[in-house]
Amino acid sequence: MDRDEARRKLEFYRDLGIRELHVRSLPAPPETVTEFEGAEAPAPAVKAVSAETPVPAVLSMTPDDDSLPRILDDMGNCTRCKLHRGRTNLVFGVGNPQAKLVFVGEGPGADEDAQGIPFVGRAGQLLTQMIEGTAAKEGIQVQRPDVYICNVVKCRPPENRAPEPDEMQTCGQFLFRQLMTIQPRAICALGSTAAKALLGTKDGVMKLRGRWHKWRDVPLMVTYHPSYLLRAYNVQAKREAWEDLKKVLHYVYD
Numbered sequence: 503m504d505r506d507e508a509r510r511k512l513e514f515y516r517d518l519g520i521r522e523l524h525v526r527s528l529p530a531p532p533e534t535v536t537e538f539e540g541a542e543a544p545a546p547a548v549k550a551v552s553a554e555t556p557v558p559a560v561l562s563m564t565p566d567d568d569s570l571p572r573i574l575d576d577m578g579n580c581t582r583c584k585l586h587r588g589r590t591n592l593v594f595g596v597g598n599p600q601a602k603l604v605f606v607g608e609g610p611g612a613d614e615d616a617q618g619i620p621f622v623g624r625a626g627q628l629l630t631q632m633i634e635g636t637a638a639k640e641g642i643q644v645q646r647p648d649v650y651i652c653n654v655v656k657c658r659p660p661e662n663r664a665p666e667p668d669e670m671q672t673c674g675q676f677l678f679r680q681l682m683t684i685q686p687r688a689i690c691a692l693g694s695t696a697a698k699a700l701l702g703t704k705d706g707v708m709k710l711r712g713r714w715h716k717w718r719d720v721p722l723m724v725t726y727h728p729s730y731l732l733r734a735y736n737v738q739a740k741r742e743a744w745e746d747l748k749k750v751l752h753y754v755y756d
């Protein structure tokens with residue numbers, strides 16, 4: 503990397519609110535996207551999903567003493583990407599800052615934008631039911647406030663469109679910092695945008711769901727976004743999502 507490129511990268515991180523860099527290698531080496539079979543597997547047998555997996559161009563540089571309040575403070579009245587133009591509220595995340603399980607969705611919808619809280623609309627209610635209903639059925643003591651819930655982008659995309667790659671890349675830095683700070687036992691990626699942002703894969707949910715992958719060292723399960731499950735014809739997908747969630751809950755809380 504030449505000096506100009508290094509300077510541009512440093513300015514980019516400064517703009518993201520990162521005041522200190524702890525750089526082991528820059529650019530950081532691509533993450534290996536991994537998978538292992540079965541929730542019970544103690545030491546995941548690792549296998550690369552795809553050698554051509556597109557890895558997000560910028561990987562997060564997290565300060566040692568990072569915290570959720572600091573990340574929020576660094577974001578401030580964020581205008582780092584064009585999504586800020588249409589937002590009412592920035593939707594940072596909600597739940598237990600020491601959660602063992604983090605759910606990552608795509609981005610805020612209208613209800614979330616109005617309230618500044620992720621997953622509060624119909625899809626959010628379904629997510630709550632999925633978490634609490636599955637946990638109760640499986641004899642696991644978990645309520646929604648026990649987990650942490652956030653999105654890849656923190657501002658509502660216009661007309662509820664999917665976030666664009668530049669928006670995911672810019673805002674994804676904050677998501678990465680959230681995950682590094684919380685250090686959950688597992689992550690559940692809801693839908694293909696979250697899977698793309700965290701695994702750098704082009705594969706869709708149908709191909710990825712139902713088995714374990716990894717974000718950094720954290721086991722990650724991909725499943726359907728609750729808004730997809732709200733469509734009446736998705737009976738099979740609902741069944742599959744419940745199966746995915748069962749695996750995740752048992753892995754994290756058994």
Ligand code: SF4
Pocket residue numbers: 577580581582583584585586592655656657669672673
């Ligand atoms: S989506 Fe993220 S990066 Fe873009 S303006 Fe909102 S908070 Fe900032």
